[in-house]
Amino acid sequence: MKKIIKHLSWFIQAEWKQYTIMFILLVGISIIALAPAKVLGEAIDVIVSSRLTKDRLYFLAGLLLLIPVTRYGMSFVYNYMVTKEAQKLAYQLRQKYLKHLFNMDSKFYEMYEKGDLISRVTSDLDAITQAATSLLEGIIFNVGLILFAILVMGTTISWKLTLISITIMPIGITILNIVRSKKRKYIKIHREIYADMTEKVLESVEGQKTIRAYVQEENDLKRQNEAIHKDIESWRYIVKYENWFTPMFEVIYGIAYILAFSFGTFYIIQQEITLGGLITFVAYIGQLYGPITSISGIFTQINNAHISIDRFEEIMKQSPEVHDESDSLNIIEFNEIQFKNVTFKYPFDKHPVIKNIDINIKKGQTIGIVGPTGAGKSTLIRQLLREFNVSGGSILIDGKSIEAYKIEDIRNLVGYVPQSHILFRRSVDENILIGKPNATSQMLDKAVKLADFEKDLMFLHDGLHTMVGESGVSLSGGQKQRLSIARALIKDPEILILDDSLSAVDAKTEDNIINHLKEFRKGKTNIIVAHRFSAIHDADVILVLESGQITQRGTHHELIRQEGWYKTQFIEQMTMR
Numbered sequence: 001m002k003k004i005i006k007h008l009s010w011f012i013q014a015e016w017k018q019y020t021i022m023f024i025l026l027v028g029i030s031i032i033a034l035a036p037a038k039v040l041g042e043a044i045d046v047i048v049s050s051r052l053t054k055d056r057l058y059f060l061a062g063l064l065l066l067i068p069v070t071r072y073g074m075s076f077v078y079n080y081m082v083t084k085e086a087q088k089l090a091y092q093l094r095q096k097y098l099k100h101l102f103n104m105d106s107k108f109y110e111m112y113e114k115g116d117l118i119s120r121v122t123s124d125l126d127a128i129t130q131a132a133t134s135l136l137e138g139i140i141f142n143v144g145l146i147l148f149a150i151l152v153m154g155t156t157i158s159w160k161l162t163l164i165s166i167t168i169m170p171i172g173i174t175i176l177n178i179v180r181s182k183k184r185k186y187i188k189i190h191r192e193i194y195a196d197m198t199e200k201v202l203e204s205v206e207g208q209k210t211i212r213a214y215v216q217e218e219n220d221l222k223r224q225n226e227a228i229h230k231d232i233e234s235w236r237y238i239v240k241y242e243n244w245f246t247p248m249f250e251v252i253y254g255i256a257y258i259l260a261f262s263f264g265t266f267y268i269i270q271q272e273i274t275l276g277g278l279i280t281f282v283a284y285i286g287q288l289y290g291p292i293t294s295i296s297g298i299f300t301q302i303n304n305a306h307i308s309i310d311r312f313e314e315i316m317k318q319s320p321e322v323h324d325e326s327d328s329l330n331i332i333e334f335n336e337i338q339f340k341n342v343t344f345k346y347p348f349d350k351h352p353v354i355k356n357i358d359i360n361i362k363k364g365q366t367i368g369i370v371g372p373t374g375a376g377k378s379t380l381i382r383q384l385l386r387e388f389n390v391s392g393g394s395i396l397i398d399g400k401s402i403e404a405y406k407i408e409d410i411r412n413l414v415g416y417v418p419q420s421h422i423l424f425r426r427s428v429d430e431n432i433l434i435g436k437p438n439a440t441s442q443m444l445d446k447a448v449k450l451a452d453f454e455k456d457l458m459f460l461h462d463g464l465h466t467m468v469g470e471s472g473v474s475l476s477g478g479q480k481q482r483l484s485i486a487r488a489l490i491k492d493p494e495i496l497i498l499d500d501s502l503s504a505v506d507a508k509t510e511d512n513i514i515n516h517l518k519e520f521r522k523g524k525t526n527i528i529v530a531h532r533f534s535a536i537h538d539a540d541v542i543l544v545l546e547s548g549q550i551t552q553r554g555t556h557h558e559l560i561r562q563e564g565w566y567k568t569q570f571i572e573q574m575t576m577r
């Protein structure tokens with residue numbers, strides 16, 4: 001409980017006024033909840049002792065009517081407030097979490113799976129919010145009700161009878177708590193299994209086209225079923241404990257009733273209490289059942305929330321390896337980028353993917369990068385996006401380490417078109433404007449023209465306003481590529497990186513785009529990774545990357561005169577034409 005309060009103290013402090021009102025309401029509701037039984041007991045005593053008058057009857061009936069109406073009013077206000085606060089808390093926690101995710105680097109995303117990250121922001125966060133709201137209600141209302149009931153039972157009916165009847169209850173509560181603490185271990189396991197199941201569902205939904213194309217529905221369903229089965233199994237353990245022990249509590253509660261009735265009857269005969277008193281007393285015993293089991297249930301929620309807080313905090317405590325320092329420098333343009341003996345290894349790999357890379361890129365140059373598949377071309381150019389820190393050597397921009405500059409500024413220098421295109425469920429123009437949200441319509445038109453996307457618009461039923469389905473389902477591969485290129489070009493970036501981004505366009509379109517780049521990106525830098533040499537033919541420098549190392553460098557004309565991978569590939573591509 002302390003953990004939840006500590007974790008959410010920032011929220012409670014900010015919302016203290018609302019929490020105070022809710023606290024007062026709950027105390028009021030718990031007192032009112034006990035009133036009907038008391039009034040009923042009084043009424044019975046009045047009837048039994050033949051003291052019932054018309055006025056008294058009206059008074060008692062009026063009281064019995066007023067009590068639920070008041071309770072309804074107070075509960076209404078309380079429920080409204082508590083729901084609002086719960087939503088506010090969930091919203092703020094989600095915002096914090098998502099903001100944190102945006103700050104994380106690629107290493108973090110290699111460590112955690114999507115499904116796991118989603119389940120932490122959905123089910124874990126729900127468990128925290130639920131506990132935070134039920135904590136107040138559960139503790140204040142239920143504890144309040146139990147204490148008031150015991151006080152009324154003791155002071156207005158009989159302390160002796162109260163002590164006899166309720167002494168058995170701590171045994172019941174202890175049993176319930178043992179069950180709940182045992183469950184905690186299994187709930188943690190269940191959360192992990194649930195995250196795994198979410199990941200599998202995500203993978204199937206995302207890969208449904210491939211699954212269908214390879215007629216793998218049955219195998220995929222089998223995989224899903226296994227995950228679902230594991231999920232159910234893990235629940236079974238949790239429910240098992242509940243089923244074994246909860247009925248025991250009911251038996252113990254039954255004993256409390258028997259004690260109340262038998263001793264109560266005895267005290268009536270002894271004229272220590274009245275019949276109305278016993279009826280009120282038994283009604284209170286009944287009323288205690290709900291709060292006692294609820295309190296125990298709240299401990300379950302607190303248990304769940306503890307696990308969820310740990311899972312939530314685990315993410316919030318992660319700090320990105322790639323981060324800004326207080327003295328990070330601003331940069332809006334550059335003259336020279338140097339790779340000096342750069343080596344890079346992915347965080348969880350043993351061997352480096354690129355090794356001893358030395359490159360000089362001057363502002364305004366076009367650099368071509370070619371090489372066999374898997375040679376490390378994408379890995380090399382992505383070093384300019386500052387996704388990871390290099391493992392060895394250094395990347396210098398105008399003589400200073402790339403790590404000395406603000407990450408955002410470095411990314412703003414670059415317009416990156418990745419191999420796989422990420423399109424959002426928005427219109428075509430909105431997808432392009434992600435590159436520069438405040439771009440004018442002229443800038444948009446120009447980017448569309450440069451990316452040679454103009455001719456596609458007439459095939460889209462709503463032109464630039466056509467909605468792009470999830471992952472760009474309504475566009476062809478080439479259209480997706482051109483849209484992504486337009487998104488990068490609208491930024492008019494200092495460095496344009498095309499990572500095999502012309503692979504799905506025909507030779508004529510490729511030619512158009514390359515010519516547009518030559519014409520309109522004078523003074524700006526282009527880095528083009530390509531498998532087709534036509535795309536990098538006119539580059540100022542072409543780098544050949546083989547097994548993570550630069551094996552050749554020069555212009556096209558220089559390279560075709562050297563023996564090596566470039567010449568061999570060039571001849572092969574020429575003969576295939």
Ligand SMILES: Nc1ncnc2c1ncn2[C@@H]1O[C@H](COP(=O)(O)OP(=O)(O)OP(=O)(O)O)[C@@H](O)[C@H]1O
Nearest residue numbers: 346349353371372373374375376377378379380500
């Ligand atoms: N995130 C990653 N984690 C671990 N290894 C990776 C990761 N991304 C790529 N690799 C590995 O790094 C190597 C180089 O991959 P990279 O994508 O840089 O090559 P490439 O030359 O661009 O290939 P292609 O021409 O096929 O696009 C490959 O062996 C690949 O498996």
